[in-house]
Amino acid sequence: MKKKVKRILIVEDEKTLALTLYEVLFTASGDFEIIVCDKAEDALQKISEKEFDLLITDLKLPGQIDGLELIRRLKEEKRIPSILMTAYGTEEVREEAKKLGVKAYFEKPFSLVEFIKKIKEILDVK
């Protein structure tokens, strides 16, 4: 039986981190299709075109929509599991993320090993 490809959308404007996350997922054992964009507006466009299994987004993004707002908008139409990353970690953000059903919350900087472990757990990939 052919393994199903998991499609992941990364929304991160910090290029180094975006690239590293792409690389680490690309080389990880698992069949991932990774798409990266740096704005929530672009992400919404991508999501309207394709089905995604996981959304990984930064909290603070250039443009009108931030990470939490992006998750909030998607919650109403498509139920895509999401991971929130941020350097602006506060109790309020954590609470809000929890309310929106975010699967995981990573405060920058985080360990890549932990990060991949969590993604595999969410996507049920070994």
Add this chain to the structure above:
Amino acid sequence: MSIPFDFRMQLLLSLSREISGSLNLSQIMRFIKFSIQTFISNIVWMNIFEVEKDKLIPVIEEEKERFLKNEKFFSEIKKKKEYIYIEDLMEKKYDYFPFHKEAKSALWIPIKRWDKIEGLFGIESEIIKGFKLEDIIFLRIISDFLGVSISNIKLLRENEERKKDFESAYEISLQINKPFKKDKLIKIFLKLILEKFNSIYTAFFERQGNILYLFDYYTTLNGFSLPHQVLIGEGTCGKSAFSGELIKEYEENVEGIKSKMAIPIFWEENLIGVIEMGREKEFSENEIFLANLLSNTFSLSYQNSKYYEELEKYINQMEKLVHEKTQELIKAEKFALIGQMSSVVIHEIKNLLSGISAMAEFILLKVSDEKICEIAKMMKDEVEKAFKNLSNILEYVKPIKLDLKKVRIEEVIKKTLLLSQGFFEGKNIDLEVNFEEDLPEIIMDEDKIKEVFLNLISNAAQAIESKGFIKIKGYKKDSFVIVEVEDNGIGIKKEDIDKIFEPFFTTKKGGTGIGLARVKKILDYHLWEINVKSEVNKGSIFEIKIPLKI
């Protein structure tokens, strides 16, 4: 509610003006009654009793019977010559029968002029312990003014024909009884009496111990001078100071100033100084009488000028305080702005660093070349260090929320010391902890205060290069608990002491300048004070002052 000090002072000044300016006791009484009721609450009765040849005459009429019942009490005050405060009338400590049926406490003050009892001043309150210490001090000062005016009134009564002199004395008193400072008052008074008595000179000698020092003088004669100091007992003014009475001297065979007069000036029983004047013509009986009256007026104004100076000092202090507080606020605002800005900048940097950190970790995960891995590891470590520093700064910048509980300060120190073990490693440091027994529990945010002491102890340990001591002391002083952290380390430079609590100020290599700023911030939120004493190469003492009542 207690009335602010400056308000009381102003009231005193205006009261004294009214009291000394009037020769009518019932008018004075009305004025005092009105003024006193504005700052002492619960007064139900007040009256003045004039002493007239062993008899007491109330200014406001009283029931004869009650009045007579208190004869024993009145003679007791007259004998004691000091005020009597009956805190609770129910205790029956004195043979006193209150004038008002609701009275619960009473205060009686003898009205003295020099050592003579001129009257009694009685006040009753409808509550137990109706008078605070400051009220009593205030009322005693008022009764001093009353003494001056009653003795003037009596003089007038005995000398109806001298009404004119009273009027001139009253005129002069109106001109000098203003909020003047001492030197200005004396200048004005000397000029006024020079004109009034047609003198060649008028002078004021101030007394200090056994010597009269020339304070100021006024003269119409060119080249005239007076000795700078006179011993009590010598010369006209010295003789007057010695006897405590007005001295008049006349020398026929002298050119110019043949006649001299010296008037002693008293406040309560104390000789303040002497006014001396001289001219060619002899001083008349009427003039001597007027001079006596004026000495009364002058002593009152002299006393007032001292109150005025005190008041001004107080106002200056307040102004200074306001200025200091304003500067603090400006500083605080500046730091708040820095805070906001640094918060934004720090987050940006954190974001950037998280990419670098992830990259370094990626290399560690994917590359097997040892050399490269070592470099990646170093990169990751450095970035982590930067993160830690940034987080510290962020911690300082964000506002503090206190979680207050009652805690024993010595327990907090004990717990902090358990966390401080690492600071002492590799150094030979003698730790001495000494807390007074039975220190009260203190309301605080325990975690934040632990952070404060952790910081202070860490700094103390860092200040010690290899061998030294750290002493932590806790004791009660007045209404404060004081905690001191002392070390004999490298100390702080004099020019740095004022800056050590400012954020981002540091003298340590690799320091962020946040530790002590954070300490100050936490203590500010607690309304605790921190002071530093330090000397280079001798050590530092950080003293925390914890008020027990806020």
